Amino acid sequence: MTEALCDRRPDPSLERLLADLVPPPRFAQARLDNYVPDPAHPSQEEAKQRVTAFAAALGAPRGGFLAKLRRRKPEPARGIYLDGGFGVGKTHLLTSLFHAVEGERVYGTFVEYTDLVGALGFQRALDLLGESVLVCIDEFELDDPGDTLLMTRLIRELSDRGVAIVATSNTLPDALGEGRFAAQDFLREIQAMAERFEVLRIDGEDFRRRDGVAEIATLPEPEVERSGESMAAATLDEFDPLLRHLTTVHPSRYGAMIDEVSAAHVIGMHGLTHHHDALRFVVLVDRLYDREVPTLISLAGASAPGVLEDLFSAELLRSGYRKKYLRSLSRLASLTGDGGALLRPGAADAAS
Known part of the structure; x- marks a missing residue:
């Protein structure tokens, strides 16, 4: 008998949630080398070059022994926010960055991170993600006030620990939530998060x-x-x-x-x-x-x-x-x- 999705009620373990924090199969082979910018839209090539430089900077040494002694705590990390329409290659660039960086890094959609926080609790999730060199967040969307407060706080505290964060979205970071809930009530939190990002606008047609x-x-x-x-x-x-x-x-x-x-x-x-x-x-x-x-x-x-x-x-x-x-x-x-x-x-x- 043919199975239906309606028959499935998945209850993934914590190990499964953590194991899933990698790029999905469609983008397993995505690399900066095989991202082909549309010549009609120079912002695509500019974004590729900026992401390439960002990856190189993450892999560069952070100073010697004396520099580590002088550094009492990590400096807040700046991230990249890839903004643009659908089908212009934002996810390709995000997954390419994941593959280009060595060390501990995680990749997930917005809802996967909120679920992880729900499963672990905020502090444990923060400590776990805080061990990463890079946190990639795909499909960044703030659909309700609870998620706004949760994710803006998570990004702020990860950034304070020196974790690089790169996100994709179809909405500029200071406009998240517009038309969905009373975003003005959370403007301070949204702006505090937005200050951690360099926004790269990517134009183009849906590939x-x-x-x-x-x-x-x-x-x-x-x-x-x-x-x-x-x-x-x-x-x-x-x-x-x-x-x-x-x-x-x-x-x-x-x-x-x-x-x-x-x-x-x-x-x-x-x-x-x-x-x-x-x-x-x-x-x-x-x-x-x-x-x-x-x-x-x-x-x-x-x-x-x-x-x-x-x-x-x-x-x-x-x-x-x-x-x-x-x-x-x-x-x-x-x-x-x-x-x-x-x-x-x-x-x-x-x-x-």
Whole structure:
């Protein structure tokens, strides 16, 4: 019987949480050498050069014995904040930096760090992360006041210990939280965090569109069902039950939920109008994308191939989460392209 994601309730151990603090499979081979800037957008080359210099500085000696004696405590470290639209290579640069630096370093998404703090407690997490040379934070988003206070404090105290921090986001650090909660109430904390970063703005077009991936392809529902039932290690879910299931699993565990899944199949897809459903689905798409899991979807009752339009309502796309939703649409288009490729002659057998 085909398994569904709805059947999975992951409860990763602390060891698993720590082991996951590395770049995801999609970016395992990302290096500064294979980051190819778009000549039409010079900021990409500038960001590459600045990240390269930052990596070299982290690897440079910090002075001799006398310098260590004079240094009573580490100087606050400056970090880099990679800001820009989706698909311009921010995550590629972040993972490349991780691979370029030697010594203890960690890499995770924003929600993975908040989950780690929840599992360990703030002080223990701080002490653990404080042993690192470099902390990489991908998808930096402050969606609620609690996360704002937690992450700004964590970054400030890690920086005070001399830990270099590099983050990616679609929002400038002093604008985090705008349109989502009363950011002005937390302006002091946000500004204190922002002062620790050098902001590198990266312009450009979504590379997935440059590669010809633009539309979220859908398939007839019977075809998606047949594929899900015949493919080894695949999952098959109905969209609405899947959305309900996502409310029962912490977003930081969505990665564990798709462990060893060869392809994800979802039938009955339709548009979303509420942030709580949409934001959880965005995180699931991000984890599917990171782990390179091909995805096949069908519209509710569809009997012919088509294109999924209006996954996020116009109201959602006007909100403070606009860039996050647009990134998800781009990534889902890429995943469904990979999913459609599985149905070409011989592809499903190879996947098995």
